[in-house]
Amino acid sequence: MIASDLNLYNTADRAVSKFVPLSAGKVGIYLCGATVQAPPHIGHIRSGVNFDILRRWLTAIGYDVTFVRNVTDIDDKILHKAVHEEIPWWAVAMKYERAFSDAYAALNVLPPTYEPRATGHITQMIQLMEALIANGSAYAPGNGDVYLEVRKLKSYLTLSNQKLDDLQSADDADLTYKKDPRDFALWKAAKPGDPSWPTPWGDGRPGWHLECSAMAHAYLGEAFDIHGGGLDLIFPHHENEIAQSESAGWKFANIWMHNAWVTTSGEKMSKSLGNSLQVMEILKKVRGIELRWYLGSAHYRSMLEFSFEALEESSVNFRRIEGFLQRAKELLKREIEPSISAQFAAAMNSDLAVPQALADISELVRIGNSAITENNLDAIAKSASEVRGALSILGCDPFDPVFAGSNNAKTEILDGLIALALEQRTAARARKDFAASDAIRDSLTALGITIEDTPTGSRWTVN
RNA sequence: GGUCGGAUGGCCGAGAGGCGAGGCUCAGGACUGCAAAUCCUGCUACACGGGUUCAAAUCCCGUUCCGACCUCCA
Structure with a gap:
């Protein structure tokens, strides 16, 4: 198989171009996975399916693919959910991580090569923050937070093609500690009762963007081929990943790929739709x-x-x-x-x-x-x-x-029983006793078994 | 306000200057004892108004409508 003909769309330059791997014969992919705070709906899983197809194709045309999909197992919503469900935050994360794993498995999405959890990579995140503070890209104002200073970046917002000054600034931007309202948190100071990890700047927990940079770097190195995710991650998440990673001197992702949404009534799916579009509901x-x-x-x-x-x-x-x-x-x-x-x-x-x-x-x-x-x-x-x-x-x-169907022993028994019925029916047809043959077929149809007569005999399928 | 995307037949869904992708539904036919399955035939669409061109769903200008992101998002 010739692998050189593959063309892919790159969000960064909004064009399809020939795929050239950074290292011959190998492809590294980082896909933003789930924040495990609710059961997966079909929009989440579409992303998984799309990138699974990409991965299978790359493998089929001869690439050695390293596929990393993270699990965000600490974030505000998980903490809120823990309060609401009255169970520990880690129990919430585990519960929904399993729900995602089950959904991926049910749809034959191959397990990633590596599936890192954010909470397992605090050390790498602290190292990244230390580097960013040391080179002047980030600052720790003393309240326990750590921010990236976006004004200092020359190429910020190039992926989404926006200008910093055009962004609507958040209503709740607190300038007590931030140098600019658009500076984003690498690390968030611990609030009472929340889980936290010790750092040189105080106890706290990771910001969402930081974890992906740290984990992509840990498993794929300073530069890798493809970074994927949903369209809605372009800004701010992927812009901020780029900002952190490039500030650290990494080349980071070569190509950015984004999948579109599953919509209902022309609109992006949202939680207000209830449970009906959860993967496990549809699989019923x-x-x-x-x-x-x-x-x-x-x-x-x-x-x-x-x-x-x-x-x-x-x-x-x-x-x-x-x-x-x-x-x-x-x-x-x-x-x-x-x-x-x-x-x-x-x-x-x-x-x-x-x-x-x-x-x-x-x-x-x-x-x-x-x-x-x-x-x-x-x-x-x-x-x-x-x-x-x-x-x-x-x-x-x-x-x-x-x-494949679950129970082979039962399938064999069923096979024998239906063969028996079909023998009776074939005999009836041979003597042109169509009333009898149709009665047998009707009985089987009622059980959900479809009969087809072919030149080589009758065959059956379960509906 | 900034950025990005969309509007295609009864329905889903491709295409991005030149023989009307494909699927589903429906109708007719072939096959079959009747069915089922399968095959064949039919149903000739690109939001609107201009323009460019021998030729526009596709390019250009304008308009309408829908949606997404702007620090929670697949």
């Missing part, structure tokens, strides 16, 4: 592989307008593809070997043009289904291989053990 209605297919089907930089109708349509589309692969496997009497078609590679290399890839997959399925009708095994195998290869990059391979 569709399978994980179908939710992933839906979330991954739009281009990662396009807004995805969520509706249950669209989700259902997407599931129907997926079942057609899945049905083809199942039939192909039965006819070929062997596992389908995944392969990557030239069209799929071209689409993915074009800034992960998944919608184009999906159109190509549909065409392959159509060709493959026609090959089944003609019983052309070579053509079936070719289509099926390319479909499976594409699906595996998209994380939606129906034969992936992650998505």
Whole structure:
């Protein structure tokens, strides 16, 4: 596989350009993960899915990928939640970190190479602050906070293309200690009752921005290839990461990639929508592989307008593809070997043009289904291989053990029982006793089992 | 106020100057004992007004509407 044709969009220059790794054959990615203060909704997980597809593609074209996704396990909201739920802050963080892990697993998002927690990297954060204070970029005014002095930066706000003076200043900016209202906190002084860690400037806890710079540096070094996150992180979070990291003399991220939102009624999802769009709620209605297919089907930089109708349509589309692969496997009497078609590679290399890839997959399925009708095994195998290869990059391979049914022993028993019923039905059809054969089919349909008569015999699927 | 994005057929969703991506729904057909599945055919769209061009959904100017960020955000 030739890895040199990949083109990616870089938020920093707002253009698609050829991807050149900093170190040949290797890619380092840092993705801003969750602040674990509530169960994940599909917007959170779309980000995970989008970057999982990127990671799988980079791996497929031959890169050795180091993928880091952090967990922010200390922040204001977690502390508020702890008070509200009357449990310790670390219990809140653990509870929701697990909820995210479960959701990622249910959607076949591969575990990151490293998944650092903020609270495990206080030492690295203090070292970074010491360096920033030593070189005059940051200051500790004596109240326990530590701020970065943004006026001193020559290239602040270049990612979001804003001017410092155009920013609306916060109403609650406290200039008692800040030199400028837009200076941001690297470190926050401890309030009574809050968790804290000792520093040379007093006890406190990390600011949100500082942790990502420190962790990205710890696992990927002073410069790495791709930094990802949601569109809403561009400002302030990613600008501030750049500010801290460049002030420390690090080159930091080479390319910035941002995924768009899942929207409802044209608006960004928010908590006011309640629980209905939480991942685990939606998984009561569709399978994980179908939710992933839906979330991954739009281009990662396009807004995805969520509706249950669209989700259902997407599931129907997926079942057609899945049905083809199942039939192909039965006819070929062997596992389908995944392969990557030239069209799929071209689409993915074009800034992960998944919608184009999906159109190509549909065409392959159509060709493959026609090959089944003609019983052309070579053509079936070719289509099926390319479909499976594409699906595996998209994380939606129906034969992936992650998505496999749970209980094999029970499946075997079911298989035997239905085979028995189908034998009866085939016999009835042979003697043209259609009343009897239809009665058997109706009974199975009522149980949620669909019967299809094919030239090579009857097959069944569970709805 | 500053910055950024969007408006495409009944619905979802690509494309970014030149044969109307693809999916879903619906209608008709083939196949089938009837179905199911599959295949074939049909449903000819790009917010509005100008302009550039042989040619505009795509480029330019203007307008309307929708949304995001501006120190909690995927």
